[in-house]
Amino acid sequence: MSNHSTENLLDEFLFQFSIGQVNLTEGNLTNLATIERYHNATLSYDSDNDTLALEFILRWEDIELSYKFHSQVELISSTGHVVAKVEHLKIHLKLVADLELVHLEEDSMDFNQTGAITLTYTGVGLLDYILDAMSDTLTAVLHNYVLEKVREIVMDPVDDVIDAVNDFLDDILRPTTTG
Secondary structure, three states: OOOOOEEEEOOOEEEEEOOEEEEEEEEEEEOHHHEEEEEEEEEEEEOOOOEEEEEEEEEEEEEEEEEEEEEEEOOEEEEEEEEEEEEEEEEEEEEEEEOOOOEEEEEEEEEEEOOEEEEEEEOOHHHHHHHHHHHHHHHHHHHHHHHHHHHHHHHHHHHHHHHHHHHHHHHHHOOOOOO
């Protein structure tokens, strides 16, 4: 991630329809710093498996995905920006510590609320009505793309924390000696 609020996206999308096409380039995923823990975290012990589970929900109030677009319908072309705003995105995370092995791992990560998405176009001119007609397809694709990117962005630091905790525990409980 380039900073804590914006992720530059290298992916490019080309949507082809019977009447034309829309090409999306130079994307950014912004407002990532609005992340917060939502409600209470839960810590539970499973005596059958000798595990400790930590469950919590992460929420973003408003994430925005923006792309430059170029649309072509017959002989008419238009350029501008499309912004997909996703509100109230929530991810449920469950981390489990195996107390016998003294090892921490991610048990699950699920989107328990995928948020509401709205698309806004700027600079569309004559093609306004055509882009509106294509909005359902663009909305579905961009929404799934946002979910995929957020999952990647969340899992990188979660995996880093899990690795650091496991390394720390290994150093304490299973030290290596040199000599």
